Amino acid sequence: MNRKQLLTRQESRLNLPAAISTPPPPRQEGGRFFNVASLCKIVWKASVLFLTVILSAVTGHAMSGREVYEKVHEVRSKMLDRKTEVTMVLFDKGGGKRSRTLSEYCKRSVPEGYKVLVLFRSPPDLKDVGFLIHARTFAERDLWVYFPEYKRVRRIPTTSQDDSFFGSDFSYDDFGGPPNLDDYRFSIIKEEVLDGRPCYKVEVTPKVRRKYTRYIAWVAKELWVQLKIDYYQDKELYRTGAFKDIKVVDTIPTPFSLNVENRKTGHRTELTIESIRYHTNFTDELFTQRSLERSGR
Template structure:
């Protein structure tokens, strides 16, 4: 009898190994699908209003404009122009995001007319004093994380995949992110960020998704809450325009200098 069990064991394991997905494989497959479904948008422009709130409910508003250019085979190129506060009006930020290596980033300082290259290794740094870190707003590439599917569950009435994303870059401010993806459209609906001590730091919720060009889903509002400080930052997107005719020439140090 014992002998028979031993003989059967390998047979019992074989199908598991060759046909069933591991949670890691399933997670990666979902992440790739998320990316694939948004491929081919070409370029888009949008306006953003960012509202920072502290624990006492005091608010501060920043208005910025965003131009994004899709680079096939690499991360996006992004140009951001600051309109409000008026004190920093004219400041502009250019980023070439990459799949694996660090992003290239330049800042234009209008008072000196200076274009300053900045280090993108500080990806955990705050973007404009908000609860968003640079790595939260940088283009999300498949290669930036390793994945693990955790479970399927309903989130706010929608069937969702729940994935754990572990950043591959040691400079990341997070040990892991837990992300809820809509099962139908493969878009993120909620992210929990865990800090370097693996304590829940922030939660991001995406609201008001709309579809553009019959393909690309974009949110109207992104709400980030910092659980440790009680501060929050809302990003309201408006005026999305796709395939506006931007080219790579609109994403250079020279175009950064004349960005308005």
């Protein structure tokens, strides 16, 4: 199911007036347009829904894991039009540290895809190295990389979504848009307070076995952003991600500090957002191979 279908489904479930006002389909048998039994059913369903809304407003609705992630999905979707200036610091297990700065341009594309251009600004060895992502869906995407020393744009073949993004502790999945919720199963383990914020602790399990067989995520209530994710390979904790310094920018809650650690190698990557701008509405020309070669110019 794509995101549009998903949203339609949400609307049909949550938008009560829309649900009530939707006329029932005409009955074929007997040639009668109006069917009493059908009308009774609609009235009954509407009554149940109405009662449910009222009750949840009074008692507080117990959300499902899926519903939590639908909220997260919504927030992440809003982030898709943006320009970000980022500092990335890679720490190896021996204490060595390498810093790099990069600019990221992102644009939502129809129907649920997105385009991303990442350009390295420093260190000098990596200046003007860039990546271009054209995602049709979360799983289907084309990826190119440009190395100025060779003056060549190279296509990166379809990789495992969980593969390391060029030595960092981020995966290709961590760049770009939100995943398709239908590919996962969600269940709330419990509610917990993390970094002073009430959270849902949700277990996320991919339906098809992937590198990480399950995730435990802490989703901040009200903000609907993930504050922490533990990535497991079967029972072994493989990677952890912490999202801190959350600020609301243009009504979008945004974590300004990300810290991802590979527990297996001891390698760690810290990502700090220096500046972020939403609703950028970049033109498609920015996300071309030509633009990649010209460092976004």
